Structure formats: structure tokens, C-alpha cells
Ligand SMILES: *[C@@H]1O[C@H](CO)[C@@H](O)[C@H](O)[C@H]1NC(C)=O
Ligand SMILES: *[C@@H]1O[C@H](CO)[C@@H](O)[C@H](O)[C@H]1NC(C)=O
């Protein structure tokens with residue numbers, strides 16, 4: 001059933017791709033130049049941006065595998081513009097370095113921390129600026145070689161001047177095939193206020209962030225309070241955090257990342273900023289729907305029923321994840337090949353806007369059900385059909401943890 005569905009998707013993908021290739025002549029290879037954004041670390045968060053209680057309702061999740069169409073591209077092998085390497089070789093880049101070396105590196109970092117701040121304890125989540133993501137580059141060559149702090153995270157109207165550059169690639173890495181007029185409509189929309197990630201008023205110290213995935217490892221974790229103690233809490237897709245879920249995953253939400261089929265927050269806190277991921281053409285149309293405050297799905301989504309209104313995304317709190325950011329993650333961290341999951345997007349957005357990043361409910365721990373909100377145990381093998389490379393992302397979280405970029409939440413059964 002699922003196989004047939006994904007096969008059908010793949011076929012329609014291929015048709016789309018052929019169409020794309022027919023419709024657009026490739027005029028040459030254009031080197032991607034990273035777009036620049038303000039150095040967010042100079043801005044500081046505003047307390048009023050911090051979320052209010054969000055009222056998420058439990059629901060079996062729409063998985064990332066519901067991502068149709070173009071997302072199957074990477075799996076389709078030679079169809080993809082990014083498939084520089086063949087499957088099977090993709091994990092090499094992430095081969096963990098010598099463990100001893102890691103431990104030594106870790107010790108150096110820890111000693112440095114102790115010297116710089118005697119009061120730092122493992123228990124505090126509040127970063128003390130002793131070690132920030134940015135300064136990690138000093139210690140980790142692996143991280144330094146990949147992390148591009150100036151990569152533009154979100155789209156804005158300046159991108160209209162850059163559409164030609166963006167149109168060398170298809171979604172989600174570019175806007176090839178999208179109409180200029182649609183992009184105008186979106187980026188110049190009255191409701192597209194594109195709020196800054198950090199508010200204007202200065203919060204002293206560093207920005208600590210909790211990125212909450214949907215991993216079953218959170219079920220029964222009692223990590224909710226710890227999660228909520230961070231300055232910012234990131235959530236994604238089916239982000240159930242009310243009722244019985246709150247004690248395991250917390251209830252605050254600062255940032256919420258979604259794509260059309262994954263969104264389901266029945267009620268947002270007023271201050272939640274929504275990060276929107278555009279993976280496929282109709283996601284662009286859908287952005288316009290959100291901005292218009294229309295019923296989201298009429299005639300747009302091939303998957304969602306007409307008239308489905310699955311959430312209350314406030315158009316004025318919408319931000320669009322920049323195609324260049326997808327490309328950057330794919331190229332630097334996913335072997336130039338695989339699409340980041342929405343969860344992965346969140347981790348990387350956090351790495352770019354926070355000083356201290358803790359990651360919860362990631363890592364696909366096989367001992368737990370796929371999602372923390374599953375009503376019945378779902379095996380992870382089901383997740384392996386997604387058009388992303390889950391195994392690779394899993395290794396990536398461990399690697400980022402080893403390098404000290406994130407702290408990955410782990411637990412015993
Ligand atoms: C969203 O969640 C509610 C329950 O919380 C459920 O009734 C609804 O079907 C869900 N919608 C989608 C699109 O998943
Ligand atoms: C994809 O690659 C395989 C072998 O690498 C080849 O046989 C096949 O014709 C290719 N398909 C397309 C559409 O290029």
C-alpha cells in the first residue's frame with residue numbers, strides 16, 4: 001500500500017522532473033554563492049517573544065514520508081541534480097573520527113570551560129557564553145569546514161533581486177519553475193511581515209535552545225521542565241505538547257517548523273513564529289494561501305483534502321526557510337545528496353541562531369517507538385522509507401554531539 005503510494009509518487013515525480021527539464025533549458029552551471037544575512041548573534045532575544053502555552057492535541061502523526069513529489073528525487077538516484085555520489089558511499093563523510101581524539105578534544109573544551117566559568121555546571125541549561133556554537137569552530141575542524149554562519153536562513157523581499165540565481169535549482173534548493181509573479185505576491189504580501197527571529201530588546205547572556213523532535217525516546221522521559229527552561233523551544237510537525245505530553249516534552253513553543261502536510265497545531269501561542277519549509281511547487285502556492293488567510297488547501301495540495309484547515313498559522317508570524325539554507329545543509333552535512341528532514345532544518349536553524357543547542361527526541365533510538373505520541377509502538381523501519389536519509393541524519397546528530405555542537409538527549413530505557 002505504502003509502497004504503491006510511494007511508487008506512484010515517484011512516477012509523478014519523474015513526470016514532473018521530465019517536465020521541468022523540458023520546460024527549462026539549463027544555461028550553465030552556476031556556482032552557488034551563499035547569501036548573507038545579518039549576524040544574528042548580535043541581536044538578542046526579546047522576552048515577549050517567548051511563547052505562551054500552546055494547545056497541541058494528540059494525533060497520530062503525519063510523517064515526513066508524506067512528503068510527496070520532488071522529495072523522492074534524491075532517492076531516485078540519477079534523476080537528481082545533487083546526486084554526485086552514489087548511494088552506499090554517503091556515510092563515509094560522517095565516519096566518526098578516532099574516539100580517543102574526540103575524548104581529548106572534549107577534555108580540552110571542558111577544561112577551557114572550567115577555567116572560563118567556575119560556576120558552570122552540567123545541570124544548567126542557560127549557556128554562559130563559555131562555549132558558543134560560533135567559538136566551536138576553534139576546536140573542531142570538522143565543524144569549521146562545514147558551518148557557514150553567514151548562510152541566509154529565511155527569505156525576504158531582497159530575494160526578488162536574486163531570483164535568477166535561485167532559479168538554477170528546483171525546490172527545495174532553489175526556485176526553478178516557480179513564477180516570478182508568485183514570488184512577488186508572497187514576498188511583497190501585506191501580511192508577510194517576516195518578524196525577526198530575535199526581538200529588539202537585549203537579553204543578557206547567551207541564547208540557549210531546546211530543539212524538540214518527535215522521537216519516541218521522549219515518551220516517559222519527564223524532560224518537559226528541562227526543555228521549557230531554555231530561552232527558545234523549537235518544535236516541528238505534529239508538535240503535541242499539551243495534556244499528558246507536557247511533562248515529557250514541555251509546553252512552550254517559540255519556533256514551529258512545518259510543511260503543508262505536516263502542520264497540525266490546533267492552537268498556537270500568539271508569539272509562536274512559524275518557519276515554513278517549501279519542498280515542492282504547491283508548497284509555494286500554499287504559502288500564498290497562508291498569507292491570504294484563506295482555507296489552506298483548496299485546489300493546492302494533492303494530498304490534503306479541499307477545505308482542510310489544519311492549523312491556525314498566523315500569516316504575520318510566518319517565515320520562509322530560504323532555499324539556499326536547504327542547499328547548504330544538503331551540501332555541507334548530508335553528503336551533497338539528501339534533503340534535510342524538517343527536524344534537521346530545525347537543528348540547523350538553532351545552530352545558526354542560538355549559542356547553546358540541546359536536541360531532544362532525535363536520533364531514531366530503536367528501543368523506542370518512532371514518535372513520542374504514538375498510540376501503538378511503531379518500528380523505525382517505517383521511517384526508512386522516507387525520501388530523506390534517516391540513517392545519515394542519525395549519524396549526523398551523533399557526530400554533532402561528539403564535536404560539541406549540540407547536546408543530544410539520550411537515556412536508558
Ligand atoms: C490534527 O489533529 C487533530 C487532533 O488533534 C485531528 O483531529 C486532525 O485530523 C489532525 N489533522 C491533520 C491534518 O492531521
Ligand atoms: C539511471 O542510471 C542507470 C544506471 O546508472 C541507467 O541504467 C538509467 O538509464 C538511468 N536513468 C536515467 C533516466 O537516466
Ligand SMILES: *[C@@H]1O[C@H](CO)[C@@H](O)[C@H](O)[C@H]1NC(C)=O
Pocket residue numbers: 085086087088089
Ligand atoms: C564509493 O567510493 C569509492 C571510493 O571512495 C569508489 O571506489 C566506489 O566506486 C564508490 N562506490 C559507488 C557505488 O559509487
Ligand SMILES: *[C@@H]1O[C@H](CO)[C@@H](O)[C@H](O)[C@H]1NC(C)=O
Pocket residue numbers: 190191291292293315
Ligand atoms: C491577512 O491575513 C488576514 C488573516 O489573518 C486576512 O483576513 C487578510 O485578508 C489578509 N490580508 C491580505 C491582504 O490578504
Ligand SMILES: *[C@@H]1O[C@H](CO)[C@@H](O)[C@H](O)[C@H]1NC(C)=O
Pocket residue numbers: 294295307308309
Ligand atoms: C473554509 O472552510 C470551511 C470548512 O472547513 C468553510 O465552511 C468555509 O466556507 C471556507 N471559507 C472559505 C473562504 O473558503
Ligand SMILES: *[C@@H]1O[C@H](CO)[C@@H](O)[C@H](O)[C@H]1NC(C)=O
Pocket residue numbers: 298299300306
Ligand atoms: C479543490 O478546489 C479547487 C478550487 O476550489 C478545484 O478546482 C478542485 O477541483 C477541487 N478538488 C477537489 C478534489 O474537489
Ligand SMILES: *[C@@H]1O[C@H](CO)[C@@H](O)[C@H](O)[C@H]1NC(C)=O
Pocket residue numbers: 216219220368369372373374375376377378
Ligand atoms: C509510552 O510510555 C509508556 C510508559 O511510560 C508506555 O506504556 C507506552 O507503551 C509508550 N508508548 C509507546 C507508543 O511506546
